[in-house]
Amino acid sequence: MTKPLVAIRSVAKNFGEFQALNNVSLDVWSGEVMCLIGASGSGKTTLLRCINQLATIDAGGIWLDGELLGVREHGGKLHRLSEREIGRQRLKTGMVFQRFNLFPHKTALENITEGPTQVQGRKADEVRTEALELLRRVGLAAKADSYPAQLSGGQQQRVAIARALAMKPMLMLFDEPTSALDPELVGEVLAVMKELARSGMTMMVVTHELGFAREVADRVVYMDQGAIVEEGRASDVLGAPREERTKAFLSAVI
Amino acid sequence: MKPASALAQGFPDLSGMRIAREPHWFRWISAALILLVLAAIARAFANGQIEWSYVSRFLTAKVILEGIVNTMVMAVLAMMLGIFLGVVVAIMRLSPNPVLKSVAAGYTWLFRGTPLILQLLLWFNLALVFPTIGIPGLWSARAVDVMTPFLAALLGLGINQGAYTSEVMRAGMLSVDIGQYEAAQAIGMGRLRALRRIVLPQAMRVVIPPLGNEFISMVKATSLASVIQYPELLHNAENIYYANSRVIELLIVAGLWYLLVVSILTPLQMLLERRFARGTLRLAR
Ligand SMILES: Nc1ncnc2c1ncn2[C@@H]1O[C@H](COP(=O)(O)OP(=O)(O)OP(=O)(O)O)[C@@H](O)[C@H]1O
Numbered sequence A: 001m002t003k004p005l006v007a008i009r010s011v012a013k014n015f016g017e018f019q020a021l022n023n024v025s026l027d028v029w030s031g032e033v034m035c036l037i038g039a040s041g042s043g044k045t046t047l048l049r050c051i052n053q054l055a056t057i058d059a060g061g062i063w064l065d066g067e068l069l070g071v072r073e074h075g076g077k078l079h080r081l082s083e084r085e086i087g088r089q090r091l092k093t094g095m096v097f098q099r100f101n102l103f104p105h106k107t108a109l110e111n112i113t114e115g116p117t118q119v120q121g122r123k124a125d126e127v128r129t130e131a132l133e134l135l136r137r138v139g140l141a142a143k144a145d146s147y148p149a150q151l152s153g154g155q156q157q158r159v160a161i162a163r164a165l166a167m168k169p170m171l172m173l174f175d176e177p178t179s180a181l182d183p184e185l186v187g188e189v190l191a192v193m194k195e196l197a198r199s200g201m202t203m204m205v206v207t208h209e210l211g212f213a214r215e216v217a218d219r220v221v222y223m224d225q226g227a228i229v230e231e232g233r234a235s236d237v238l239g240a241p242r243e244e245r246t247k248a249f250l251s252a253v254i
Numbered sequence B: 001m002k003p004a005s006a007l008a009q010g011f012p013d014l015s016g017m018r019i020a021r022e023p024h025w026f027r028w029i030s031a032a033l034i035l036l037v038l039a040a041i042a043r044a045f046a047n048g049q050i051e052w053s054y055v056s057r058f059l060t061a062k063v064i065l066e067g068i069v070n071t072m073v074m075a076v077l078a079m080m081l082g083i084f085l086g087v088v089v090a091i092m093r094l095s096p097n098p099v100l101k102s103v104a105a106g107y108t109w110l111f112r113g114t115p116l117i118l119q120l121l122l123w124f125n126l127a128l129v130f131p132t133i134g135i136p137g138l139w140s141a142r143a144v145d146v147m148t149p150f151l152a153a154l155l156g157l158g159i160n161q162g163a164y165t166s167e168v169m170r171a172g173m174l175s176v177d178i179g180q181y182e183a184a185q186a187i188g189m190g191r192l193r194a195l196r197r198i199v200l201p202q203a204m205r206v207v208i209p210p211l212g213n214e215f216i217s218m219v220k221a222t223s224l225a226s227v228i229q230y231p232e233l234l235h236n237a238e239n240i241y242y243a244n245s246r247v248i249e250l251l252i253v254a255g256l257w258y259l260l261v262v263s264i265l266t267p268l269q270m271l272l273e274r275r276f277a278r279g280t281l282r283l284a285r
């Protein structure tokens, strides 16, 4: 029997008194595109950040590729992994941020080669060839030597996607990748993501682009107040939601 | 009523008119007054008890030139030590480890809280506290032999500078967006690598102007090392006037050299700033 690529079990995350995630359980299967939707503050970003360990969870567990994230079980207790081991686990996920977070002092090409050369210690010329290929793939072959400040928002986000892909992750996390973009630039980023989805990449996408979700997602998860309210095939959740809260959300955003 | 397409009448045509030049009386009067004051000061100095021939003779005297070399060597080395310590202490201060944090805070508190000249004297007189220093069983030496004026000045100036530089560095690191740190982590970087490769290079842009300031202060602060016999510019100038009693002339010589050095440093700082402005729009144009 095959196992899901990501298994999230009874995860809770608190910020002080506030429960940002409350008993969240979810499977993500290899090759699947999952879209996470929900109102502002419902915990979507927090869930992604827990998966790539930018945030630590307070209860429950997340398994990626069969490996428990962030902690090791030993003698009936959980022990936190070292920073080094967490860094190694992070290499399995690529993250694309809402506000791009490109390194402004490095060119587009250098942004992409930074991880493979510095973290993975791979050979510079081989990495460079791959990076140029990635830039071509996101339609920015001509911008290799441009600094982020010289690129439009859409171009910056496409470089950011290439930067994440350069680490050869098995899972790509997108946190509202188009919501900081001018409307006319949204399409070019979504096109890159569609191509990525077709290539078989496993993706978790937090988005307000319901059209994208309808077209690309295999599964849609609706979150509210830190919990998963409804989850299912994209056409079902978006087209014929079962839960009242999902219905209310969908009718509000359309 | 608003007519459909004609502009309203009654507004004169301004095309072809220029902005008139105003006479700026106040600027002329104040400039004249300032020139008058400057002339009076210059006259006072020209007629005062100053032998200008001594100034020009000693301006390039060997001892003075050696002094300026020693001053610059000390300023550069102490600044390097200061920046190294500053970076390390700033990183310690921003670390989650409470022990490192309080050690760093204590260092800054101690060395910013006492006068620099006192610290120099303490380092120089360390032999009074520890007659011999060394690693037990491996190596030891008499402190008076080790703690030369050079080493005492370097430690005194550098360690003191580190306390100030750490605050400048900390401010620079805090000025870098937290998203940069997260993006670095997301591509698998550890804390230190993210600091070195991503955060510090961006912080440099912010810290160079204040560090330039600090370096200029450092050049002048080396003159305090004259009290512990380090042969820098002021110390050597003093030695000459102890012999020939031309106090003011030699102080003017030293002053001119300090001014010259500081004047050269300012454009150097601009070059550095440009180097670290890589990727900012201003340069990209
Ligand atoms: N670092 C933090 N400290 C305190 N509270 C936080 C922190 N991060 C998130 N929260 C809170 O947790 C809740 C969930 O936040 P999260 O960013 O996951 O929401 P979201 O679903 O991504 O919303 P949005 O659509 O606005 O991005 C919010 O109420 C937020 O205020």
Ligand SMILES: [Mg+2]
Pocket: A044, A045, A046, A175, A176
């Ligand atoms: Mg969010």
